[in-house]
Amino acid sequence: MGSSDEKNAVDVIKLNPVSYVAAVEMSTVSFERMRLENRSAVLNVIRKYGPLSRTEIVGRTGLTLTAVSKIVSELQRSGLICDAGAANPNGGRKARLLRINSAARVAVGVNVGYSRICTVLTDLDGRILARHACVNRGLGSPQGVLDYVADTVHGLLAENGVSRDKIIAVGVGIPGLVDTRRGISVFSPNLNWHQVPVGEYLESRLGLPVIVDNDVRAATLGERWHGxxxxxxxxxxxxxxxxxxxxxxxxxxxxxxxxxxxxxxxxxxxxxxxxxxxxxxxxxxxxxxxxxxxxxxxxxxxxxxxxxxxxxxxxxxxxxxxxxxxxxxxxxxxxxxxxxxxxxxxxxxxxxxxxxxxxxxxxxxxxxxxxxxxxxxxxxxxxxxxxxxxxxxxxxxxxxxxxxQLGADAGPVGAATLVLQKMFSAEGLAQEAAGQG
Ligand SMILES: [Zn+2]
Incomplete structure (x- = not known):
């Protein structure tokens, strides 16, 4: 598919100089995309298999050593990875190991269950830094529940002295059908929610990006990453x-x-x-x-x-x-x-x-x-x-x-893992770079 697209682009260049500009822009976009995909690949192998040396990253990603070294420098500058000591302290050339700088950012995970609402703050390794759980009764309407969630997140961040620039986003797991693109709880039989705009409402209350997904999908992701x-x-x-x-x-x-x-x-x-x-x-x-x-x-x-x-x-x-x-x-x-x-x-x-x-x-x-x-x-x-x-x-x-393995924390940790998954993706890294620029 890629090669036929390139062929089309070349044909367009011959036909129309305006489209030539578009083709150049397109190749710049795809170059930028490739750069972000490679950054994401390096970050994810360090996350999964780290600490790793640059040579080991080459082995796991198939990128060249030059490319890996460049990406590693960028990631170190952004604070997302850090030095984890020498690979072989007792002899040979001392390759430096790299690991995720888990304290660099904080993810927020919220699980809205029928009987319980649980909120956690995690580091980049999915470790729980703080937790708040309450009984989901007497909170009333969906708005009552979401107001409670917003207050809890505000409270947890303040109590733990987490500065806003460290927070990546808030992940929310809701039972039932969820429109993840629009952040809507479409239908939750257990909560008796219909078309609740969870993402939009919480973003306006928190001033932070919010990712909404089905609770079980989030919990499964949590078990796969950390359990x-x-x-x-x-x-x-x-x-x-x-x-x-x-x-x-x-x-x-x-x-x-x-x-x-x-x-x-x-x-x-x-x-x-x-x-x-x-x-x-x-x-x-x-x-x-x-x-x-x-x-x-x-x-x-x-x-x-x-x-x-x-x-x-x-x-x-x-x-x-x-x-x-x-x-x-x-x-x-x-x-x-x-x-x-x-x-x-x-x-x-x-x-x-x-x-x-x-x-x-x-x-x-x-x-x-x-x-x-x-x-x-x-x-x-x-x-x-x-x-x-x-x-x-x-x-x-x-x-x-x-x-x-995550037990009662699978829901909220999974919701936080939605945030981590996004952050470690090419799309998430693009947003991260835009935020820093
Ligand atoms: Zn049924």
């Missing part, structure tokens, strides 16, 4: 909490799909005609295996007088309406027969979801996250059995089922 999925090229993050969603990483990149709704596995029907779901359909995976659904199934079983029900009710403090998924997990751990049965059933349902994803994506691993994954020891076996039964030739057997 259980580190270094994997093809990966599924399945997050089971109030809702259920999957983030897909294919060939090293987050997959969005044609209308940015890829990964909505929670709304795949696994029990036709089953319980009603937050989306309005019946028998969705989310309606039988989410935290809320586990509690609902438990209530039905207890009310129907299932064996072990009385004991489970006692663990929940004797009140059926207070029974939660945590009580079910706790009961299962104590050997309660109903608790164990409910958790295994949850594993079978989740196993169907996981095997669908594995049949379609063929990932190296599935990372289980979200609140329910804290009890994954109680249902991991059932998930693995389902993977074996429901994948072609039992191919799912080779898929590693991992548990989230």
């Amino acid at each position: 259980a999925g580190k270094g994997l090229r093809t990966l599924v993050g399945l997050f089971v909490g109030t809702g259920i969603g999957a983030g897909l990483v294919i060939d090293g990149k987050l997959h969005y799909g044609a209308t940015e709704s890829a990964g909505e596995i929670g709304h795949t029907v696994v029990v036709p005609g089953g319980p009603i779901c937050s989306c309005g359909n019946r028998g969705c995976l989310e309606a039988v295996a989410s935290g809320r659904a586990i509690a609902d199934r438990a209530k039905v079983a207890v009310a129907a007088g299932a064996p072990g029900g009385e004991e489970l009710l006692q663990i929940a403090g004797g009140r059926l309406e207070n029974l939660t998924a945590e009580h079910v997990a706790l009961a299962a751990r104590q050997g309660n027969v109903l608790g164990r049965q409910l958790m295994e059933e949850t594993g079978r349902f989740l196993g169907i979801g996981v095997s669908i994803l594995c049949n379609v994506i063929n990932p190296e691993a599935v990372v289980l996250g979200g609140g329910v994954s804290r009890s994954s020891d109680l249902f991991l076996g059932a998930v693995q059995d389902a993977l074996e039964t429901h994948t072609l030739e039992g191919r799912g057997r080779g898929v590693k089922v991992l548990v989230s």
Whole structure:
């Protein structure tokens, strides 16, 4: 494609001197683009594999030593990378190592969940510098929630003495469908949000750039950069909490799909005609295996007088309406027969979801996250059995089922990682350069 474009450009030059100018501008643009792509490539190999020497960067990027040395000098001047000592202090020529200067900038990550809002500040390595969490109740309308988020971000930055010029941007993860280009929460069944202009509103309140994405996609990116999925090229993050969603990483990149709704596995029907779901359909995976659904199934079983029900009710403090998924997990751990049965059933349902994803994506691993994954020891076996039964030739057997390493921080750290991903890209580096100039 590139060569035919060049040919077209040459034809245009012959025909029209005005277009000649355009062609020269275009080649300047593509040269600038290439320069930024190369800077991004160097920065990303240092991020992933650093500390590295200049020669090692050459080996990993395929750029010449001259090009690498020039880019390294530029990146050192901008403060994004720094010296990490000598490669081989005990002999030979002492090549200098380079690493990301993690303290150079700060990313803000916000996860707006149904039950909790969590905000973090991270450095360039995704390490949490400060954290704030609160219960998402009584905040009222979407505006009430977003005002609260803006106040929290202002507060965290002030408390930690972070100067504005150090902040790259604010990443926000929201459940449900998100228009990432316009920063809009299109539809969030769990939050009951429709067409909320999250990005625009927060940018006006904070005076900072805001990146908005689906919460599960952000959390999957977080696990891939800083958690259980580190270094994997093809990966599924399945997050089971109030809702259920999957983030897909294919060939090293987050997959969005044609209308940015890829990964909505929670709304795949696994029990036709089953319980009603937050989306309005019946028998969705989310309606039988989410935290809320586990509690609902438990209530039905207890009310129907299932064996072990009385004991489970006692663990929940004797009140059926207070029974939660945590009580079910706790009961299962104590050997309660109903608790164990409910958790295994949850594993079978989740196993169907996981095997669908594995049949379609063929990932190296599935990372289980979200609140329910804290009890994954109680249902991991059932998930693995389902993977074996429901994948072609039992191919799912080779898929590693991992548990989230970031845990409750996956959402906010993932949202901050959206910011880091942008900053380490050619586009982000162009904005960075414009900001400094
Ligand atoms: Zn649904």
